[in-house]
Amino acid sequence: MIVAREKEGRPEGLDEARAELLERLLVQVEAEDESFELLLPGSGLEIRKAALEDRPAGRPRILLFPADRGRLVAFFYKPSRLSFSRDRFSYGALYLYAAKPDEAAREFGTALAYLAADFKPAAKPPRLKRSLDVTVPEAP
Amino acid sequence: MTGATVLQSPTMLNPGELQIDLFCKGLKIGASCDLVADARQVSRTRAGLGSGLELVIPGDLKDVWLNAPVEEDFVEHSPFVLEKEGGAYVVLDERDGLRYRVMIPSEPAWYRAHTSTGAEMAKVGVLQGTYLGIYVSNSCMYWYGGDPKNCRFCTTGANVGVNEIATKAIADVVEVARRAKEESGVTFVHFNTGYQNGRGLEQIAPYVKAIKEEVGLLTGVQCVPVTKERHWQYDLLMDLGADHFSFCYEFHNPEYFARYLPGKEETVGQQAFFDSLEYCQGKLPKGACSGEIIAGVEPIEDTLRAIDYITGVGAFPTVCIFRPVIGSDMEDHPSPDYEEMRRVMEYMYRACRRAGIPMGLAPNIEVSLIVNPDDAKYLVERDLPFRLFEMKLKVLKKLAMAMKFRKELRPHPVRGSLEGFQRKAAGAPA
Numbered sequence: 001m002i003v004a005r006e007k008e009g010r011p012e013g014l015d016e017a018r019a020e021l022l023e024r025l026l027v028q029v030e031a032e033d034e035s036f037e038l039l040l041p042g043s044g045l046e047i048r049k050a051a052l053e054d055r056p057a058g059r060p061r062i063l064l065f066p067a068d069r070g071r072l073v074a075f076f077y078k079p080s081r082l083s084f085s086r087d088r089f090s091y092g093a094l095y096l097y098a099a100k101p102d103e104a105a106r107e108f109g110t111a112l113a114y115l116a117a118d119f120k121p122a123a124k125p126p127r128l129k130r131s132l133d134v135t136v137p138e139a140p
Numbered sequence: 141m142t143g144a145t146v147l148q149s150p151t152m153l154n155p156g157e158l159q160i161d162l163f164c165k166g167l168k169i170g171a172s173c174d175l176v177a178d179a180r181q182v183s184r185t186r187a188g189l190g191s192g193l194e195l196v197i198p199g200d201l202k203d204v205w206l207n208a209p210v211e212e213d214f215v216e217h218s219p220f221v222l223e224k225e226g227g228a229y230v231v232l233d234e235r236d237g238l239r240y241r242v243m244i245p246s247e248p249a250w251y252r253a254h255t256s257t258g259a260e261m262a263k264v265g266v267l268q269g270t271y272l273g274i275y276v277s278n279s280c281m282y283w284y285g286g287d288p289k290n291c292r293f294c295t296t297g298a299n300v301g302v303n304e305i306a307t308k309a310i311a312d313v314v315e316v317a318r319r320a321k322e323e324s325g326v327t328f329v330h331f332n333t334g335y336q337n338g339r340g341l342e343q344i345a346p347y348v349k350a351i352k353e354e355v356g357l358l359t360g361v362q363c364v365p366v367t368k369e370r371h372w373q374y375d376l377l378m379d380l381g382a383d384h385f386s387f388c389y390e391f392h393n394p395e396y397f398a399r400y401l402p403g404k405e406e407t408v409g410q411q412a413f414f415d416s417l418e419y420c421q422g423k424l425p426k427g428a429c430s431g432e433i434i435a436g437v438e439p440i441e442d443t444l445r446a447i448d449y450i451t452g453v454g455a456f457p458t459v460c461i462f463r464p465v466i467g468s469d470m471e472d473h474p475s476p477d478y479e480e481m482r483r484v485m486e487y488m489y490r491a492c493r494r495a496g497i498p499m500g501l502a503p504n505i506e507v508s509l510i511v512n513p514d515d516a517k518y519l520v521e522r523d524l525p526f527r528l529f530e531m532k533l534k535v536l537k538k539l540a541m542a543m544k545f546r547k548e549l550r551p552h553p554v555r556g557s558l559e560g561f562q563r564k565a566a567g568a569p570a
Binding site: 077078080081082083084087089090091092121130131 | 169175176179193210211279280283284288290295297298466467469472
């Protein structure tokens with residue numbers, strides 16, 4: 001479920017098909033048992049495990065952003081521990097095609113399970129791409 | 141750079157020992173630090189092994205550079221904490237309260253500058269210690285396909301498009317190298333590619349030539365080796381100005397090589413590294429080539445055998461202390477034990493001295509990702525053989541500066557032809 005939102009809004013640059021897909025994916029996030037928080041840093045829409053009474057917010061994140069060929073990219077990463085570092089520690093990505101919403105939703109289910117498991121190798125999505133053919137946007 | 145000299149006491153680690161312990165245990169960042177203002181940007185541009193904070197530990201023999209792990213999970217258990225006290229940085233050892241003065245290299249102004257084509261300079265190349273490291277193309281082919289064959293300790297492929305420009309333009313590299321030379325005193329640029337289906341040397345060749353002719357720096361080349369019938373490529377690269385070749389075979393034990401380097405095992409095999417190292421070292425001055433290995437994963441006796449082999453062929457050993465880099469397949473592998481790593485590095489120094497491998501001759505080259513052979517001189521007693529070897533190195537350093545480096549550090553034409561290289565490469569058997 002979504003228990004916190006940094007702010008309202010959606011990533012820029014979404015066409016109608018990808019906006020629809022994103023809405024469907026957020027319904028999936030809402031339906032999860034795990035508690036998630038949504039962030040909107042300007043590079044896309046981020047999802048992380050929310051801070052609860054007995055734990056801080058999770059370090060692992062999914063960044064959702066639009067890419068060419070009608071894709072939404074679900075990029076898995078951990079941010080740096082250092083306030084001055086822009087490094088993002090990549091764990092790969094899944095490509096979600098707006099033209100194949102059912103398949104995209106299935107893939108995204110594996111993405112949420114990976115995030116919930118803090119990127120443990122056993123929960124790695126079967127179709128995870130370790131090396132990407134897109135440039136991951138940075139927050140402005 | 142900020143900092144002061146090391147405060148010595150009999151119970152303290154010396155600079156070489158502290159370097160090794162920090163590599164093994166990592167460094168927590170204390171709340172008093174102001175690294176935004178004081179430090180270089182942390183960057184993973186180096187097979188993902190350089191994820192840490194650049195530090196310099198001052199010492200009476202030499203200053204020791206290291207890239208201290210700061211991001212990985214094991215760092216949370218480190219007894220070492222970086223703090224800023226009275227305007228200077230110290231590493232506090234929480235086990236005994238001892239403090240070690242360290243220096244934090246500041247970020248060069250050119251990191252945030254842009255090249256004429258608009259590329260951010262720090263995304264073209266970064267300082268690793270005191271030299272400029274450039275990944276000509278970090279899209280290593282081992283990372284692609286349904287069952288990636290990437291080296292298991294590495295995160296290079298995961299960085300493509302994330303933290304760095306994937307392929308560098310020659311003009312951008314020349315601009316960055318020139319600024320790095322002028323403003324940071326860089327003398328050496330190291331070019332690297334991931335696996336490029338046997339075309340890595342061909343890709344690097346134009347960069348080497350451009351740096352020699354337009355900037356004037358020492359150049360190093362690191363690629364997956366070519367097969368014996370293509371060893372001529374090394375000759376042509378030497379003609380284009382390559383001064384140094386390094387061969388990262390990582391593990392001497394063939395079983396570990398195959399297990400952790402599946403791409404290298406399948407495409408060229410361990411023997412290709414030995415063949416190329418011996419070929420290149422045979423054509424260059426002693427110590428001009430290096431065999432690069434990782435300590436702390438395979439049994440220590442295998443690592444010691446690697447050092448014997450590398451020094452035995454006249455090359456110098458580049459020994460990395462294994463880092464379970466965040467995001468790598470080996471992220472959960474334990475970080476190595478300090479005592480074992482100290483033993484390895486002392487052995488490395490003694491092996492180099494025994495084989496007469498020159499150490500520290502080239503001007504201003506400090507590598508922060510490894511324990512340099514001459515960093516390890518802190519690990520041995522300062523007896524007569526030590527002093528004699530130090531004297532010999534001093535003489536060699538003066539001779540090398542006069543006979544080799546002075547010329548290489550000025551822009552000058554090279555004798556090799558890029559077109560000749562490309563023509564021959566196009567016609568050579570695969």
